[in-house]
Amino acid sequence: MMNAKPTHTFTNHDVAEHLRLIATLKEIKGEGRFHWLAFRNAADVIDNLPEDVNDIAAAGTLTDLPGVGKGVAEVIEQFLATGDSELAGKLRSQVPVTLVELTEVPGLGAKKVARLWRELGITTLAELKAAAEAHRIRELKGFGAKTEENILKGVALLEQRRHARTPLGVARPQALGLIQALREALPADAITAIEPAGSLRRWKETVGDLDILAITPDPAQVMAAFQQLPQVEEVLLGGETKTRVRLHGGLECD
DNA sequence: TGGCGGTACTG
DNA sequence: CAGTAC
DNA sequence: GCCA
Numbered sequence: 001m002m003n004a005k006p007t008h009t010f011t012n013h014d015v016a017e018h019l020r021l022i023a024t025l026k027e028i029k030g031e032g033r034f035h036w037l038a039f040r041n042a043a044d045v046i047d048n049l050p051e052d053v054n055d056i057a058a059a060g061t062l063t064d065l066p067g068v069g070k071g072v073a074e075v076i077e078q079f080l081a082t083g084d085s086e087l088a089g090k091l092r093s094q095v096p097v098t099l100v101e102l103t104e105v106p107g108l109g110a111k112k113v114a115r116l117w118r119e120l121g122i123t124t125l126a127e128l129k130a131a132a133e134a135h136r137i138r139e140l141k142g143f144g145a146k147t148e149e150n151i152l153k154g155v156a157l158l159e160q161r162r163h164a165r166t167p168l169g170v171a172r173p174q175a176l177g178l179i180q181a182l183r184e185a186l187p188a189d190a191i192t193a194i195e196p197a198g199s200l201r202r203w204k205e206t207v208g209d210l211d212i213l214a215i216t217p218d219p220a221q222v223m224a225a226f227q228q229l230p231q232v233e234e235v236l237l238g239g240e241t242k243t244r245v246r247l248h249g250g251l252e253c254d
Numbered sequence: 255t256g257g258c259g260g261t262a263c264t265g
Numbered sequence: 266c267a268g269t270a271c
Numbered sequence: 272g273c274c275a
Contacts, residue, residue: 034258038272069273107264109269142267146265198271211271239262242271254271 010080012046012053018079018088019043019072024100025091027110028117039075042067046076047202054080096123105154107147115140129155165206166251174251175200175210178231182214185225191216198254210253 020043026036045067046053056062057080062073078085102113102125116122119140122131128151131137137148175196183191191214195201198211216222219241226243227235236252237244244254 032272035272037258041273063273067273071272107269111268142265144265150265213271237263242262 009054010083012049015053015076015079016043016047018085019046019075021097021100022075022085022088022091024103024110025088025095025097028099028103028114029091029095030114038067038069039072042072098124101125101158102128105151105158107150107154112143125155125158165208167206168200168203171207171210171251172196172200174231174247175212175253178210178212178226178229178247178253181229181231182222182225185229186221190218190221190225210247210251212253 019039023036023039023043026039042065045065049056049065053062053076056065057077062068062076063070068076075085075087079088096117099113099117102108102116102122103110105125105128108116116128116131116137120131120136122128132148132151132155135145135148137143137151138145179194179196182194194212194214196211197213198209199207200210214222223238223240223243226232227238227245231247232245233248234246235243236246242254244252246252
């Protein structure tokens, strides 16, 4: 046999996802902000790394990466070797992993998910949906009828999106079109810089929505122009420095 | 050993 | 004001 | 948890 090759090989993205899993579980568990933030930051670093994390690990220089210290490096090494880590295992024994997907419902963060779990025993999307439909959510202090509706909408959106994420090949041209339209609608000096952000910028193969970031001396002017673009179907939220709209076709854009 | 982004929006 | 999202 |  040739030199023993690992049975599985893991990509930078796999590693990043594992670090994100740890971060989310820690957050739901209620650990202090910076304990889990560190893992999320490290995940972003790994995800954007041009080099193969396997090579870096082999060279023993993981901790040279920004945001990667002793703790994260240990987790990465274990994951590359086994596809899992002690830390993640320990976390999984304390927090149901299925809670992670609840976190993806817009408007639901770790804190609310933790309460839904502890106070209503909700651990899955299906259970969440059922509880909302049975109006059991509004019984919780701080959760009202409105929250319930939003959860229902969010779950529906997630179920829909799950099967209908937009391919980058479709999303990116749309975003670039928006950027160009915005430039044309405004004087040249109104926008210092503008570019795609989020999953678009990270070249993910599919995206859930469009994120566009602009630097401008006059935010209000840009927000107004953005909302009036012909490809905008509905303004969902129009702030002074942030706007969310739904485009024709259903894609949402910030 | 102390700092870690800052802000806007919703309920 | 707390929680969430960017 | 990482960094200065």
